[in-house]
Amino acid sequence: MAIEKSLMEAIAKIEADVNGVIATAAVDLESGMTLASKSNRGDFDLAVASAYNSELVKQKLKIMRALNLNVALEDMLLTLSDQFHLIKLLPGGSSFLYLAADRGSTNLAILRNAVNKHCAALAA
Amino acid sequence: MAVIDPSDDCVVIRIVYDGAPMAGKTTSVATLGHGLGAGVYSPAEHHGRTLYFDWLDYTGGLFEGRRIRCQIVSVPGQATLAPRRRRLLQSADAVVFVGDSSPPALAADRRYLGALRGVLNDVSGPPVGIVFQANKRDLVDATPLDRLRSMLDELQLRSAIVESVATEGAGIREAFVFAVRLALDRVRELNRNGALGTARPTINSADDLLQELRRAEAGALDLAVASGRLEHTHLHELQGSLASHALQEAMHSNIDSPEVRVTATATGHAELPAIPNEKVASGLVWPPVDGRTILHETAGTPVNLQRRHDGGWLGIINDRWSLHSDDAAVFDDLEAGRAELVQWARLHASNSELISKQRCIVLADDGRNRFRLWQLVRSEPSLRSRIQGTLSGSATAIADVLLSCARAFTEMAERLSKASCELPLGLDRVGLTPSGPAYIGPLPTAATAPPPRHWSAAQAIDALMLELEFVQPTLRLHSSELLAELARIARQPGSQKRNEWQLLQRLAALT
Numbered sequence: 042m043a044i045e046k047s048l049m050e051a052i053a054k055i056e057a058d059v060n061g062v063i064a065t066a067a068v069d070l071e072s073g074m075t076l077a078s079k080s081n082r083g084d085f086d087l088a089v090a091s092a093y094n095s096e097l098v099k100q101k102l103k104i105m106r107a108l109n110l111n112v113a114l115e116d117m118l119l120t121l122s123d124q125f126h127l128i129k130l131l132p133g134g135s136s137f138l139y140l141a142a143d144r145g146s147t148n149l150a151i152l153r154n155a156v157n158k159h160c161a162a163l164a165a
Numbered sequence: 166m167a168v169i170d171p172s173d174d175c176v177v178i179r180i181v182y183d184g185a186p187m188a189g190k191t192t193s194v195a196t197l198g199h200g201l202g203a204g205v206y207s208p209a210e211h212h213g214r215t216l217y218f219d220w221l222d223y224t225g226g227l228f229e230g231r232r233i234r235c236q237i238v239s240v241p242g243q244a245t246l247a248p249r250r251r252r253l254l255q256s257a258d259a260v261v262f263v264g265d266s267s268p269p270a271l272a273a274d275r276r277y278l279g280a281l282r283g284v285l286n287d288v289s290g291p292p293v294g295i296v297f298q299a300n301k302r303d304l305v306d307a308t309p310l311d312r313l314r315s316m317l318d319e320l321q322l323r324s325a326i327v328e329s330v331a332t333e334g335a336g337i338r339e340a341f342v343f344a345v346r347l348a349l350d351r352v353r354e355l356n357r358n359g360a361l362g363t364a365r366p367t368i369n370s371a372d373d374l375l376q377e378l379r380r381a382e383a384g385a386l387d388l389a390v391a392s393g394r395l396e397h398t399h400l401h402e403l404q405g406s407l408a409s410h411a412l413q414e415a416m417h418s419n420i421d422s423p424e425v426r427v428t429a430t431a432t433g434h435a436e437l438p439a440i441p442n443e444k445v446a447s448g449l450v451w452p453p454v455d456g457r458t459i460l461h462e463t464a465g466t467p468v469n470l471q472r473r474h475d476g477g478w479l480g481i482i483n484d485r486w487s488l489h490s491d492d493a494a495v496f497d498d499l500e501a502g503r504a505e506l507v508q509w510a511r512l513h514a515s516n517s518e519l520i521s522k523q524r525c526i527v528l529a530d531d532g533r534n535r536f537r538l539w540q541l542v543r544s545e546p547s548l549r550s551r552i553q554g555t556l557s558g559s560a561t562a563i564a565d566v567l568l569s570c571a572r573a574f575t576e577m578a579e580r581l582s583k584a585s586c587e588l589p590l591g592l593d594r595v596g597l598t599p600s601g602p603a604y605i606g607p608l609p610t611a612a613t614a615p616p617p618r619h620w621s622a623a624q625a626i627d628a629l630m631l632e633l634e635f636v637q638p639t640l641r642l643h644s645s646e647l648l649a650e651l652a653r654i655a656r657q658p659g660s661q662k663r664n665e666w667q668l669l670q671r672l673a674a675l676t
Contacts, residue, residue, distance in 0.1 A: 045200070045339060050477075069342050072228070072233065074345055078200070081609065088201075088225035091226075111533060135442075
């Protein structure tokens with residue numbers, strides 16, 4: 042049961058470890074619907090971000106397939122002028138964690154480390 | 166009611182929350198709204214009970230490049246308002262049935278599920294998927310999941326079960342997202358059949374829906390509520406109304422065609438292919454809605470996957486399902502796999518009158534960047550198991566079962582001649598369903614399916630006798646009683662027909 046609960050717990054732990062988290066969502070890859078979400082900024086539309094990032098992940102997987110890359114996609118890092126966006130595939134590969142953080146408040150290493158640590162505990 | 170709204174370039178779907186009174190429908194929708202950051206609108210309440218519906222409008226996710234707009238509606242549970250409930254259910258693209266897990270509530274769950282089935286049977290187009298949200302799982306005496314699954318089986322309802330505690334928010338989003346997936350499977354089928362409209366939705370807001378309901382009911386139900394009947398209405402007063410009528414319908418109707426969808430999950434063994442699960446993409450399962458539901462049931466359950474002698478894979482899941490994949494049913498290219506899946510689906514459809522209903526096929530990532538075709542087949546009692554189960558019984562029981570199985574075997578042989586490919590005939594491959602004998606084994610893939618084989622009556626009886634060699638020692642122990650039983654049967658009307666007579670003679674020879 043309680044998939045959302047465990048996802049929300051992981052999101053809370055990541056927020057506790059990382060400064061400047063703007064929003065986090067666990068997203069169903071196929072539909073782009075959020076499985077769990079938390080936004081710290083009212084103007085950040087997490088539903089929209091989750092939906093379009095699911096397309097991004099699907100396209101990346103398609104590219105990998107076209108290149109015959111017989112490996113797994115672990116995460117995707119996107120750097121904006123003032124934000125980091127991190128997409129981390131969750132165990133099982135059918136959902137991913139999407140996190141947006143303020144670039145001035147954290148750094149990529151801390152962000153990635155925290156996400157990896159707390160996502161690894163999630164069941165497939 | 167799914168439609169593409171050109172003004173917003175979104176696909177509009179409706180998810181309806183159904184269930185018995187006090188099961189937790191409104192709480193589920195309210196919790197979902199809270200989690201999604203969207204407000205719930207309830208047009209009217211009566212002492213905290215929903216009179217019309219709860220409405221939640223949420224746009225999220227993408228379907229083939231379009232935003233997905235979900236109209237989330239809960240029905241009123243009170244029996245008095247059954248016509249209103251029926252009207253709302255008829256508009257659903259997927260249903261989340263909120264079931265109360267407390268043992269005393271099981272009877273109400275059953276009754277409402279029966280009614281739901283009756284309503285959905287009348288909905289045209291692709292099947293409407295059902296998610297059974299087993300609520301109140303925090304109760305110490307919550308009905309075990311196996312019992313709930315048995316209830317759904319008895320009602321012939323294919324439904325994914327998701328556990329929840331609505332008051333704590335657990336399981337609510339999971340049930341909703343799975344319902345959206347089922348709805349999108351339906352949308353894809355509607356689109357494929359050219360039945361997906363492009364228009365502004367007729368019902369575009371809670372107010373629209375309220376007006377529509379009021380117009381359709383002409384105030385009749387409001388009068389019932391105002392008269393105070395609502396609080397005193399009990400389920401047993403439903404005689405002749407929606408629930409009882411729907412239950413009768415359910416009892417007389419056939420099982421829906423099975424549908425499938427799958428996603429691969431790593432098995433942790435380098436040699437083993439990943440097992441398909443319910444998260445497979447739309448279009449890679451057949452049938453599209455029910456198939457995903459089957460995969461939801463089997464996903465997460467340990468599978469004892471083993472290599473077959475021919476190099477294929479065979480797995481047993483919970484003693485309820487068998488999982489099959491041919492050695493060669495693997496594709497480097499998704500489109501090649503999809504083409505084979507389509508051919509295989511056609512093969513299933515063309516043999517639908519002969520094969521057991523509960524099965525699905527799926528194309529899933531095998532965990533090594535390739536795609537593998539699987540089929541999931543529900544384990545049904547075979548003729549062999551029926552015979553084996555009666556061998557310790559009386560001579561009368563043995564004779565009756567032996568003869569009924571022999572008749573089913575020969576009838577199946579005759580029907581297999583009309584199959585679109587050869588299906589192996591054997592006591593393990595034939596089962597008895599309420600509508601007659603059915604082929605319960607896996608289907609060959611379209612690429613490997615041999616042409617159909619014609620069975621003459623004599624050939625079928627010969628094949629049966631070979632299959633029945635295993636019972637001969639037992640039959641000989643009861644030789645005299647069995648012969649007397651067979652003689653008694655032979656004197657019954659109809660037994661003098663040539664094939665029947667031949668069958669009885671050959672069975673007698675076994676003793």
